[in-house]
Amino acid sequence: VIALPTQEVDMIIAPIGVTMAREQVLDFTFAFFYDDSAVILKKPDPDESKWRTYIDIFRIEASTCALTLKSFVRESKAVCLSLLLLSTPGGQNLPYSGSGRIFISAWWLFCLVVAGTFGGNLIAVLTVSKDKPPFNTLAEMASQSDYTFGTLGNSMWTTLFETSPRPEFQAISRKMEGFYAADPTVYSYDPNVHLKRVKQGGYAYIADNGMFTNWLAYNCDLMILKEKFFPAKYAIGLPNNSAYTKLFSEQVVKVYESGLLQVWVKKWWPSRSFCAGSLVTEARTLNLKDVQSAFYLLGVGVIFAGTLLISEVTVPVMRSLIPASLLDIKVVPETIRKAISREDLSKKKNDSRLKSWM
Known part of the structure; x- marks a missing residue:
């Protein structure tokens, strides 16, 4: 981008994103490609979190709410009593008031729903394979501390995060600056450097979704977050006020209208490979790690x-x-003296009963 205004090159034919800052110093043709921005990372090892299987069924707020409610109600002897509470006038384990029976019956119905939901989710988690990312959104990525992340240096993404008023974008920019101080490769200009770090694990890379789709065609251990952001368009870059901008724009439009772009995409764009287990969702056999x-x-x-x-x-x-x-x-504690006194008294009573019997 810097070489074009200084006339070191005549034009840029590459996946260069069109931004407002670049349009002030460059001319762009009609966009030849549109794509979203995304985040790619390595799939986490499912065995690392299987010890939390029974804990991760519910989110922390749902588990906390259920445990808090449980602390206010004493447990009864059988769940089936909940079906009889509204009709039974009271008993050893039932309240005598109508309001108390309604409250306890509602509590037991709540317990049945929670237990059924927990059991159903537990069965699904144990028997169905599913790739679960460590975070699902940019906001969650910015708030976690297990993964570092980066993007291309001096790119439209660095500008986006630095200038955007969105809180999660600002948090991402601050964190990447901190990562850069310890490891400059988070702003590397080479996408292959980022790909290598992604494959090593513990690293997420922010760039265009089209490139990530290409990577997934050869790497089954990678995954893309579902959240997409910053729809970008890519065009040919020319010097400011260039006489060739209109000419090249007309040719790009002709390529679009003729359908050549779609033909080239089908011919040259790599098709995503089907990884093991990616076609259908199948039940699997449980092992000791699943129920640890x-x-x-x-x-x-x-x-x-x-x-x-x-x-x-x-x-x-x-x-x-x-x-x-x-x-x-x-010096002997009072509780110990009382306990020993009670034991001596019980022994004396037993001895007297034995003598009377003999």
Whole structure:
């Protein structure tokens, strides 16, 4: 772009985007290509997050809301009681007031809906393969800290993020400046440098969607975010007030009207390869990694149960080892003296009953 105003070159025939800043120093022909901007990154390894399978079924706000509501209501003995609450006048586990029965029945219906939703989503997550990106929008990308991201240096995307009033664009610009201070390759002029970093993982690249479609034809481990932004148009660049701008524009229009552009696209544009599992959604066989969350939950329960068992066995033994003469010493805690006193009293009662029986 800089070489054209200085007359180092006569024209630019390349995928150069048309922007307001460039139109002040260049002339552009009729646009020959339109494309959206997008973000490409490597597919995350699904095995890295499978330990959170049971946690990630609901978003954090939904799980927090359900747990908060649960803390206000005591559990009943059976879920089927919810169907009888409106007709039963009360009982051991049922409130006697009509308002209480309505509230508890509504609570149990809520529990049934949540449990059914959780179970259905859990089945889908465990049995159906689906590529889930670490973030879905530019705003989420700007707020996360696991991935770095970059774009072509001194391009229309750097100008967009620097000058746009949108908060997420401003946040992306600030973060890329911080990334650039530590690693200048985030503003590399070579797309292959960005592609190499994307393949290594932990990096997202911002550019035009058409180039990414070309990359996906040869790389099944890459993915594009669904959110598209900044529709751009590409044209031939000429010096300002060039006499050839109209001539080249007329030829571009003829190419469009004749359908040659679509013919060239079909002939030369690489077709996207069909990766394994990309044609249809299929159920798959579960392995231990898929259900490892259940084993983690079991392990936590075993640890807590074992700790409680040790305390239940150890505390009575420790109490029995304390001499009775120490009960009157003030250094012995009051709770231990009371516990030992109760045990001695129960022993005396049992001895008296045994003697009376004999």
